[in-house]
Amino acid sequence: MFGIYLLASLGTAAGGVLAYMLLKNRIGAAEAKSALAMFVGTYVGGSVNLVAMADATGAGKDLVSASIVADNLLMVLYFFVLAALPASGWIFRHYRHPIIDRRARIESSREELEEVKKHHQTHKSRAAEYWKARPVSLADLATGFAAACIIVAVSKMLAGFFDGAIAGDGFAISLLRGLLGNQYLLITTITTALATFFPNFFGNISGAQEIGTFLIHIFFAVIGAPASIALIIRDAPLLLLFAAIIVFMNLVFSLVFGKLFRYSIEEITVASNANIGGPTTAAAFAIAKGWHTLIFPAILVGTLGYVIGNYYGIFLFTSL
Secondary structure (H helix, E strand, O other), X not given: OHHHHHHHHHHHHHHHHHHHHHHHHHHOXXXXXXXXXXXXXXXXXXXXXXHHHHHHOOOOHHHHHHHHHHHHHHHHHHHHHHHHHHHOHHHHHHOEOHHHXXXXXXXXXXXXXXXXXXXXXXXXXXXXXXXXXXOOOHHHHHHHHHHHHHHHHHHHHHHHHHHHHOOOOOHHHHHHHHHHOOHHHHHHHHHHHHHHHOHHHHXXXXXXXXXXHHHHHHHHHHHHOOOOHHHHHHHOHHXXXXXXXXXXXXXXXXXXXXXXXXXXXXXXXXXXHHHHHOHHHHHHHHHHHOOHHHHHHHHHHHHHHHHHHHHHHHHHHHHO
């Protein structure tokens, strides 16, 4: 799952570059670069990456609002495509589908049926453990906010230092300054490093995910309130096209490289879902399809996307 996820993310990046080249003169170079970073960030990671890229690139409020609506609209439509792919006759003939085949055989074998149920229950319990509600104490709230504030403060100081210390022109210098001088990349890197080296401490801070999700949805409500689908279609159809090109290229890369490296259609569609929608939608997709062995891998690779999505967005924004 990790391999096909990364291959699909390259399709997102390639689609972003293609969309930028095709539409920058129609949208405007500056807005097109911001849209590139936002859409690539969100279609590698999730909506939180779109927000980070919007702030990092200085995108205007109207552009951010329209991008969020276009992102959500394309994401919903794409999920219908992914759901229909495994049922396509052409896809079924040309791609491996071991989970679908195994489910079709279990009716003829009671022992295999019990084995499948046990295996599925193991993966469902691991996913349930990841998402289960946890009691939140005052110490959890204080620790979570304190850790977040310290990480952000240190990242902002380091970003300011590197931005001033790395002087000069040229592509390499500009790229290095863009990477090391960006507070969001440093926030992502420092947080990932701390969670990796101190997993027990950070993994046991209950409520952190719920607080973050709550605050980000407030942001979405404020930004998305003045926008509407009709408004986007009438006034900003090129943003829809921009996002559609990226999503289409993600699908192309997923299917081409999935076929080349003999991934199953189940792995391909779940990994693509994790790219475009994030870990929650990918896990829900696997559950809805009954592909329980892919639930926890979907959560893991989708969470990885939150980490690397900012890198993709900033790299392309700085490079073009």
